[in-house]
Amino acid sequence: MSAPVPAVRPGTDAGTVPEEVLRARAYLLRCVEPPNRHLVALVDRYGPVEAADRLRRGAVPDELLRAAAARRGTDRSGADLEAAAAAGARLLVPEDPGWPSWPFRSFAEAPRADLAPPIALWARGPGEIATLADRSVTVVGSRAATPYGLNVAADFSATLARRGVAVLSGAAFGIDAAAHRGTLAVDGATVAVLACGPDRVYPAAHTGLLERIAATGLVLTEYPPGTIPGRLRFLVRNRLLAALGVGTLVVEAGARSGTKRTAADATALGRPLMAVPGPVTSGMSVGCHELVRSHQAGLVGRPEDVLEVVGRLGVDLALPPQGESRPTDGLYPRVLAVHDALPARAAWPPGRIGEAAGVGPDELRAALTELEDRGLAEYHQGLWQRPARRAGP
Amino acid sequence: MSAPVPAVRPGTDAGTVPEEVLRARAYLLRCVEPPNRHLVALVDRYGPVEAADRLRRGAVPDELLRAAAARRGTDRSGADLEAAAAAGARLLVPEDPGWPSWPFRSFAEAPRADLAPPIALWARGPGEIATLADRSVTVVGSRAATPYGLNVAADFSATLARRGVAVLSGAAFGIDAAAHRGTLAVDGATVAVLACGPDRVYPAAHTGLLERIAATGLVLTEYPPGTIPGRLRFLVRNRLLAALGVGTLVVEAGARSGTKRTAADATALGRPLMAVPGPVTSGMSVGCHELVRSHQAGLVGRPEDVLEVVGRLGVDLALPPQGESRPTDGLYPRVLAVHDALPARAAWPPGRIGEAAGVGPDELRAALTELEDRGLAEYHQGLWQRPARRAGP
Incomplete structure (x- = not known):
């Protein structure tokens, strides 16, 4: 399970941060x-209070x-x-100990001017983003996802959440919602970053989903109350998702997808980018394959492959998928040749097996002995054969 | 369509190669x-005739x-x-002008001792392997393929064959058969490389398929008449498939698959290896994803991605998949912000739009003009709105 997060009361963090800073x-x-x-x-130069004053004065x-x-x-x-307080949201500021300073450091070195950190974040929910971001994955993908993509998003998110990874997404239709829901289903920690005010719900159909996220996880946005979303705001919001996740996972994306922008942001911010493949016959996997x-x-x-990237270094290393082992594993080629030559439904003298396998008497003797030791050859009255239970090649 | 292949009569190429060399x-x-x-x-040192004589004498x-x-x-x-002649097969030897000398040169530099070229090849069918190999792809994959894999193998093979690429495979169940059949369906050139004698059919259910391949393409094997297949011979055969194809395409492979050996051979021989992704929920795509x-x-x-690898350099370059273009493509972020702020179901004065977009008067004026030019904004009696036919964000 995810690390327990300290409950923080809604409203401003007035107890620790001066009111004038919040204002x-x-x-x-x-x-x-x-x-x-x-x-x-x-703000870096003058601090927030003087910066605000200077802006007011022009x-x-x-x-x-x-x-x-x-x-x-x-x-x-x-x-x-x-x-914001009326909507249950507080203002999280860099002066707050729970501010995700570490994830946002990547903005300082980003090569693009549009990759600036937020001035503050409206936050709704008990989660502490600085802690959650430390072991997290941003899951993004198409709104017009296929059932395959929705299942993968939910399954991967649930598995990662069970391993203590916070799942970040944008609360949109499709992959976003599947990632949040998959996480909530296993009582994992999930964070939604919005492109509208903290008092707004977009899309409206996700009112219940956002309530559930805010009840146990966190809903974040840099847009002030009342702000409606727009295409540019979605794009701008994506940089926060890219920065907050240790890595970004693209589950489904069409040939032309807004997801590509998040992907580009993640790369520009030095965050590892991952893509889930799908059927080449599916237009919704084209973007993933191109990435x-x-x-x-x-x-x-x-999910293990994702954990290897976003988990604790060296602890969450994924092992390659294992298939079933075969009795003939590890046999030298010449021994395998003898094994292949052994008749299944008859029994042959050694000379005939040697000829079929193209192996001389000395090697043949050693090979048959090894095969017998492994239970892969049987000897009866001068003749050799495969054990009855084993089939042909 | 594929390049026309010179018809060669069955039997030995006795007309051009001395009988003693064939023997x-x-x-x-x-x-x-x-x-x-x-x-x-x-054989390299003494030539085939003296080499045979020396071997006979010990x-x-x-x-x-x-x-x-x-x-x-x-x-x-x-x-x-x-x-072999009775089965319609001739012996193709390095002394023959149709010998695939170029593809087999890679064996000379291969780092593994088991990657030796064949001494000769039994060949059945009108195809000339030296010509076919020049523009070819080896298609391999699981015998226990899924319908998805079978469709992809057949579709890719058909598309590549139509573009003049010869499709090489091993005539096995599953991906192999789908690749051959997909090629035959468009009258393309296909080559089967067997792990048994030229007079044998394995698997027996593919008698008809192999007849069709031999009738228009080519069936090759280095195993003498009467030889039965075995697991080692399949592995050994795979190196010929890997060497003869310009590139090797893996369509479906389980976590533990013989296909991996062909893949390793292709890499050792310096041949590009390609893998088709599939649903991560399919065990038959695990091997491809791991590759x-x-x-x-x-x-x-x-298929275009494959053609880019195995086709003529610079001629068959694949363009990235294109999505539909949007009217807002290419707008600067600030202009896009103004576009997002434009009301769809009302009309606003410029000041209100500027405030919603966070854009000052000068920029706003320029943005609205550009949007109007593009048909993305409409002006009526001092108020701006989106054209009626366009939807919200």
Whole structure:
């Protein structure tokens, strides 16, 4: 089972983080559409409170000023914190000990400007993301998944959750929902990262699912209360999924899939990418196969293969799949040749077996002895044969 | 369609190759169970006629003498040539212009002693192996294949055959038979390499299939007439399949499969190895997935991927699978943000759209203009909206 997570009461973490920090970050979250590297740099330099003040006064670089132009004049941080609390969500900030600092360090070295870390995260649920992310997998895939993909997503997620891996996904239809549900079914830890406000449910049909996730795991978003999702926000959200998971698993993806963006994010963030193969006759596996063919993703055939990547190094090493062993295993080729020459429904003198096998008398004698020792040859009155119970080649 | 193959009359190629060479090689073929590097070295050094004479007299290295001990005393070459001719087979020898010298050159550099070239090949059918091998694929896989595997083997083989690729396989149940049949169904060129004499049929149920292959393609074996198959001979035969195909394609293989040996042979011979993925829930795809995971095989999802490997370099390059294009393709993120913010069932003033998208006035104006140009936004009386026919995010 997953590591026990400390229960955290809903609402803001006012007990540990100063109110002015929460207010400042809530303001910044709404002012500038994420991701924005200039904002991150501003906060890094001045701290959230002074950064917010500077943005309010317009004392920031032009590029940032333009990005914040539409919203910086109105401070809705108080209303946002209240609306979030009413929806059971608190504001998780970098000043909080439960902030996933380690996973988000990868943003600092990412080669793309759009891969900036979030300024803060609205969080709903008892899970602590810093702990969960430490041993986690992000499961992504097509919304128009096939029954095969849905089963694989649920099965892999359940197996990994049982081994203490947190399953992260985006609460969308298809693969996302199957991953969350598979995890919930075994009482595992699952985290949904949304592309809308913490008080919104998208898709609406997943109201119950998100409630269940929030009840035991965690629902995260960087979008302020009331925000509706959009295509860009889904893409932007994907970088958080990619960063928070130790690795990212693609279960099903069409030839052209938003999943590819998450895959690209994971790679840019230095996170291992894995893809589940499927029938080559299925359009929903084309994207997975292309990821493997282009060497962006490693192929995984079993949950153990995923665990090897996202689990504790050296502890969760997967063994190759084992087939059944055969009585003839380990025989030298010449001995195997003699075995093959042994008649099943008759008994032959050694000379005839030697000729059939193309083996001389000395080697033949040694081979027949070894085969007899292994119960693969029987000797009766000068003649050799296979034991009655064994079939032909 | 495949390149036309010159028809060659059955029986020995006595017109071009001296009778004594055919006799000598037929004798050597039967005397020493293949593969045997010492025999190859002997023939390379002295030529087939003197090599045969030396073996008869016992004037050969001890190791070779031991290997030939059981059979070198009897010369059945005349009877073998007659029996083969009666079965419609001729003896193809390295002295023949149709000998696949090029594919077999890889044996010379192979790191394993058991990867020796054949001394000669019994051949039945009008196909010329040297020509066919030049643009060919070896298709292998499980005898206990699933319907999925059988369909993929037949479909890939048919598609490749239509593009002029010869399909080589072992005439076994399962994948082998599906590959041959898929090729025959489109009148393509197919070659069966057997692990028994040219006058034998194994499995017996494939009598009709082998007749059809021999009628238009080619049936090859290095085993003299009368030889029955055995497990060792299947393994030994596999090296010929691996060497003759430009590349080897594994369609289905269990966790423990004889196919792995062919795969290892192909790799040792420097031939590209390809594997078809399948459902991770299928035991018959486990071997394929392991080959990809261990980087022994490249994953192929379409016949085009195979053609890229075995076809003419630079001519048969596969394009990545294409999905449908979307009207929002190529939009910059900020423009996409504005598009996402555009209401579908209402019309908003620019300021409200800018706030929803988090975009300032200048960028907003440029974005709305671009969206309007693309038919993605409509302007009416100071208000913007999405064109009626387009749906939400």
